[in-house]
Amino acid sequence: MNILGLIEVSNTLLFVVCIIVALYIYLTWTHSIWSSQGIKGPTPYPVIGTLLQNLKMGLPMGDKAIYDKFADEKVVGLYDGRKPNLMVKDAELLKKVLVKDFQYFINRRDMGGLELGKEFKRMLTGLKNDEWKTARSIISPTFSSGKIKRMVAQINASNNGLLKVLEEKAAADEMFEIKQNLADCTMNMIASVAFGIKMDGDSESDKELREQFATISGRFSNIPKRRIFVIIVASILPVFNPIINYFKLAHMEDGTVEFYKEILEQAMANRQSDTSKHTDFLQLMIKAQSEVDDAKSFTNDDILGNSMLFFLAGYETVSTTLMWVIYNMSIHQEEQEKVYEEVMEAVGNEDELTYDMLSQMTYLEMFIEESMRIFPPASILERAVNEDVTIDGINFPKNATVTVPVIALHHDPKIWPEPKKFIPERFTAEEKAKRNPYYYQPFGLGPRNCVAMRLAQTEVKLCIAKMVKSFKILPCEKTEDPIEIVKSGAMHPKNGMFIKVAKR
Numbered sequence: 001m002n003i004l005g006l007i008e009v010s011n012t013l014l015f016v017v018c019i020i021v022a023l024y025i026y027l028t029w030t031h032s033i034w035s036s037q038g039i040k041g042p043t044p045y046p047v048i049g050t051l052l053q054n055l056k057m058g059l060p061m062g063d064k065a066i067y068d069k070f071a072d073e074k075v076v077g078l079y080d081g082r083k084p085n086l087m088v089k090d091a092e093l094l095k096k097v098l099v100k101d102f103q104y105f106i107n108r109r110d111m112g113g114l115e116l117g118k119e120f121k122r123m124l125t126g127l128k129n130d131e132w133k134t135a136r137s138i139i140s141p142t143f144s145s146g147k148i149k150r151m152v153a154q155i156n157a158s159n160n161g162l163l164k165v166l167e168e169k170a171a172a173d174e175m176f177e178i179k180q181n182l183a184d185c186t187m188n189m190i191a192s193v194a195f196g197i198k199m200d201g202d203s204e205s206d207k208e209l210r211e212q213f214a215t216i217s218g219r220f221s222n223i224p225k226r227r228i229f230v231i232i233v234a235s236i237l238p239v240f241n242p243i244i245n246y247f248k249l250a251h252m253e254d255g256t257v258e259f260y261k262e263i264l265e266q267a268m269a270n271r272q273s274d275t276s277k278h279t280d281f282l283q284l285m286i287k288a289q290s291e292v293d294d295a296k297s298f299t300n301d302d303i304l305g306n307s308m309l310f311f312l313a314g315y316e317t318v319s320t321t322l323m324w325v326i327y328n329m330s331i332h333q334e335e336q337e338k339v340y341e342e343v344m345e346a347v348g349n350e351d352e353l354t355y356d357m358l359s360q361m362t363y364l365e366m367f368i369e370e371s372m373r374i375f376p377p378a379s380i381l382e383r384a385v386n387e388d389v390t391i392d393g394i395n396f397p398k399n400a401t402v403t404v405p406v407i408a409l410h411h412d413p414k415i416w417p418e419p420k421k422f423i424p425e426r427f428t429a430e431e432k433a434k435r436n437p438y439y440y441q442p443f444g445l446g447p448r449n450c451v452a453m454r455l456a457q458t459e460v461k462l463c464i465a466k467m468v469k470s471f472k473i474l475p476c477e478k479t480e481d482p483i484e485i486v487k488s489g490a491m492h493p494k495n496g497m498f499i500k501v502a503k504r
């Protein structure tokens, strides 16, 4: 082809140039959505949008660096590839997104039709709009204080294995890596409260079941790099999703769902032959199912999906919380002693801890809250915009993402003076009353917050109180202070969590 009689250009070259220009326009078309509204943010690039900082520093720390850089802004305009994402830093605007104008922000990030597997579609975390409302209204009452109170005995029994390990370590006077022990203890607690399964014993079958649960539950927290890559591609470039779905590239590894299905079927069959009273969530979900008017609104697939969700949502979060509380105990001896005195006062000469004893442990609660401020297991939360809406003069376009930068909010020096310092007294009733609550969100806030918050808090409190009652948690030569964190999304120590324990 001859252009204006000046240059000879082959048709192939022209085609390639047109494709590149079209692709460039497609990839950057949305990149003025925020700047056109006067909203500041990092410079977006084609393909990666504003993710450069996150690629360099990891997702949570990258977001924190952006939050700090735009210190005086209420919101920061971001792009995940070409998808607009608004980081909301202002507590009053967060309240509107999470509570007051919740109807525009009901759902989590829209993954552009990415399929993770049939069972994932029925999990509360991923459900949308009315389907979510129905499922949440069925599941929420199963986490009421009354029901959790009745589960304390089960939770009590499921951390005896951990105490036994501590006994051995104290006797040997050796340092050890406690992360896996806490993960095992969490798994025992979930298996017990979710399915009524007890596997804390020394028998071969208990050991085998524990190993199976550990392997399978580990898949929720140790997602292979290939799947992480696929999910990142899907959220940046959703055009590839049909291909990803066709080859099931984002699906869970074979055997995971089957394992839970088998456990569930076994547990359901046991229930038919056994008339004793069960106080686990499986029983509560079966009961809730029998009470809904429309049988299709909560099926057996829903029960399976949501039982798996207990492991997906509760395994990593609870064990990570326990790990950071233990870490803080080891490097803050004075505060640990205060916890110990409080536990002893509440428990007296009793062997088993009760729900009422736990409610008296207010300093322990503050200790845990401060630990979750510094190391929140979920460092970022997200909502998707349901339909175009303007709030406080900001136009939130349909399908955009809204980011709640939890870890950055928790470390904002304007809200938390000396944010790196561990000060449980930040959480006295008086101090809490002085602060806007939207600056602290380890469990999220509003109607879509963590549905199991009370259960999680009870599990953590109970487990820590039992440990502190019998053991002194000590630092060792491998305990880092300050501690180095991995770059990935989760709040994990880079070089492990080493401590020592001594018998009280």
Ligand code: HEM
Pocket (backbone or CB within 6 Å): 124, 125, 126, 136, 309, 310, 313, 314, 315, 317, 318, 321, 377, 378, 381, 382, 441, 442, 443, 444, 445, 447, 448, 449, 450, 451, 452, 453, 455, 456, 457, 460
């Ligand atoms: C310390 C432990 C835990 C922490 C820090 C935690 C934190 C969170 C957070 C931050 C969210 C998202 C909230 C939002 O988007 O606003 C969430 C959601 C959720 N969590 Fe938890 N969680 C914990 C334990 C658990 C446990 C033990 C379970 C189940 C047994 C659970 C079940 C769920 C479910 C089902 C959702 C989705 C709620 C919905 O979409 O309606 N979590 N959690």
